[in-house]
Amino acid sequence: MSDYNTQMVEKFRGNFLKEVEANVEEGDWVKMCMQCGVCSGSCPLGPHWEHPPQEIFMLIRANKRDEVLKSDSTWMCTSCYNCIARCPRGLPITHIMHGLATYAKRLGIAPTEQPTAKFAQLFWNNLTKTGRVNELKLGLQLYFMNGIGEGIKTSLKMKDIGLGMLKTKRMSPMELLGGHGCKDAKGLHAILKKAQEIEAAKIGIHGA
């Protein structure tokens, strides 16, 4: 468990709702949920959530910190925004789910080996490197994210799709040699570093 997690447990002892309101993106909306369940019923991957959004909101209020943050539920969000469009109370549910997932990761207690958690980090690392996504590298990193053995297996499985993309010029091996990017990647990195510092200070992450 990370120092940050220990600090936050001590700081908000017994009041997980306050912790979510302080540290999670759009977390101050959580108390507005009236438990109607429309979000859970509207979610395309609803059946795959250990706790669908409606339950997540109640678990937060019931102080079930570990049940929320250690579950892989919020990583099931596909960002379809059905829940936001339908929520009668206007909660930005998609963003709260993203916020909770991100927070669990920052605390170091998100489920390990969660494929979307891993892919989300790969995606961020990929795009921030040059300022633009390198699709070919991203695909290969994804296939090999669980090791060489599985990577080769996945690559073979995806071979036909890759060939189709190559043939239609929607992919190019040249991307491996560099590929697209921002001219002012340095400026972009400086912006992101500053933004990270400001955000870390706001939610009490030290030494970021």
Place this chain on the structure above:
Amino acid sequence: MAKKSYSFYPGCSSQKAASASNYQVSVDAMCNVLDIELNEIPDWNCCSASIGYAGGGELPRLALSARNMALSEQAHPNQDIVATCAACWLSTKETQERLHGDKDLMAETNQALAEAGLHVKADKKIRHMVEVLIEDFGYDELGKHVKKPLEGIKIAGYVGCQTNRPFGIAGESFENPKYLDKLITTMGAEACETYEKKVSCCGGALAFSEPEKSQALIKDIIESAYDNGADMIVTPCPVCQMNVEVYQDQINAKHGTKFKMPTVYYSTLMSVAYGKSYKESGLDGQIIPAKQLEKITGK
């Protein structure tokens, strides 16, 4: 009509040899006919889409879209920002909403942007290309340019998620938006008006990380198009297009289906109907060829 100019945010997938490069080709052909000038935002960056959140957090993510808006404000001060990618459009619009809803976030974002000598006001209109077509042209005007009506083709308009929710297109409902159907009929084709999966999710970025769960969603989207008698699917989103087109063989292998449903962009349809060639319409980018459209182009 006089030439219309916009500050254009193409996004990563529209670049040369990227997954939606065929989208860009057809957009260029369509804009050529409609006399639309797309001025690319100089040195734009990725918006981090809907999956960048866990690596980025809130402020860094907002800063990405804010940088694009700031560059657009500098380079094209009097032009609306137009995006063709659903995620690019959504992220930029979301950032605008967030920055104007919270003074602290606006100040912090500008503090970050200052590291590269930039400043954002975020007061431009952020528009998806289909909004430009519907609002700045209208169906009647779009129909006037049709040279080769897409007669006898039945098309399922798959709107998907992110051009529809949470912002959507003005005057349309979240549950049954009609604009894509109207575009289809304006081009002379027939729209599947009872297409049940019109606004269902294809899994988005989770098609990569949760392939089985996402492919089950994609299967339903394609199956419903067949059930409605569709010859092809049309979509306004690069992720929808790719997810619905490229996994059909894998879905067939797993579920015993025999899918071979061409999936094109609205701009592909329009380019073909406007008399553009096979190549200009981006039809060479189809992994599953859209043979009826090819035929109309004379290929």
